[in-house]
Amino acid sequence: MAAVARGRCLPRAWLCRWGPDSPLSPERQPGDPRNPRLALCSRRAGQGCGRHYRAALCAELKQPLAIEEVASRPVRPHETLWQIPERVPLREAATLPVSYGTAVLALEHRAHTRPGETVLVTAAAGATGLAVIDVATNVLHAQVIAAAGSDEKCKLAMQKGAQSVVNYSRGSLKEAVRTLVGSAGVNVAIDTVGGDVFLEALRSLAWEGRIVVVGFAGxxxxxxxxxxxxxxNVSAMGLYWSRYKEQNFPVFSRTLSSALQYCQQGRIQPHIGAVFKLEEVNDAFLHVIQRKSTGKVLISLK
Structure with missing residues (x-):
């Protein structure tokens, strides 16, 4: 969810619309500067990050909105902007930074997931979990085992493309996975939970399996x-998506470009679990903290 929490701005990406009078001069704007464009704007938060504008990742804007209205200073350089294709709705585009960026990077760049491999994903009904299911199933053609903490969340994961589901609140994740795939195990595990769930996912790996740690929601x-x-001979690796912006920008950029391309092509279908108005931002936080959320939670300016 995009919001301001404990003095930090989350996430480091926004939707921006710019026009001829914006800080991006016409000669630096992609396409015709007379035609306002939409873009994903990703950058580290600077001064004034407590402004309420930064709670907004999703805005169905009818009029051009200058970048100053969503960022405390002009966004430069221009390569940190990703144009949203006309076929991609703004709300779907708002789901792509962080969750789909993480999913693409975890599956493709870190785990090198191959078609036909089995992928286990924990917290499968969360924004990142559903993104992993979407990319693994519809882009990489892998077999997905989705693990979540309730039957309702397991049902959602199944609807979104998982071939099998495990409710790990009912017993051992490792034993449930073993029942599904036998002693061979899974090729890839993407874990966002940590703790005992991570350890059981690690023990569920096949020979030369790979587990990617992307968070500690538990x-x-x-x-x-x-x-x-x-x-x-398994590999355990970490993934902190936003660090790639500073450490390896080409890889960072490629993940967002890939996610936008997959969305434009109709290969992925982002799941929006809830949309709150800007004045309901506290309710949105409670919705997430109380573990009621599934998929991406958005804050709308309208």
Whole structure:
């Protein structure tokens, strides 16, 4: 969800519309400067990040909106802007930064997921989890086992393309996965929960399997037993999507470009779980904190 929390601006991406009078001069604007364009704007938050504008990732704007209205200073350089194709609705575009950027980077760049491989994803009904299901199933043609904490969330994951589901609130994740795929295990695991769920996902890996850590939604950071890495020659790796902007911008840029392309082509179908008005931002936070959310939660200016 896009919002301001504890003095930090989250996330570091916004939807922007610019026109001829915006800080991006006409000669730097892609396309015809007389035709206002929509773009995904991604950058580290600067001064004044407590402004309420930054709660908005989704805005169905009828009139051009200058970049100053959503950022405390002009966004430069222009390569941190991604034009939203005409076929991509703004609300769907708002789901792509962070969740789909993470999914693409985890599956393609870190885990090198191949067609036909089995992917296990935890917290499968969350924004990142559903994005992983979407990309793994519809782009990479992998088989997905979705793990979530309730039957309702498992049902949603199944509707979004997972081939199998596991409710890990009912028992051992490892044993449930073993029942589904046998002793061979899964090729790739994408974990956003941490703690015991991470450890069971790690133990569910196949020979030369790969597990990617993308978060600790459960609140516990597990220690990795090195012997588990050794016995099956598996790999455990981390992923912090926004760090790629500073450390490897071409890779960072490619993930958003790929997500926009997949969306334009109709290969992915982002799931919007709820949309709140800007004045309802506190309710939106409660919705997420109380674990009622599924998919992406958006804040709308309208």
């Amino acid at each position: 609140g516990t950071i597990a220690s990795v037993p090195a012997n588990l890495l050794l016995l099956k």
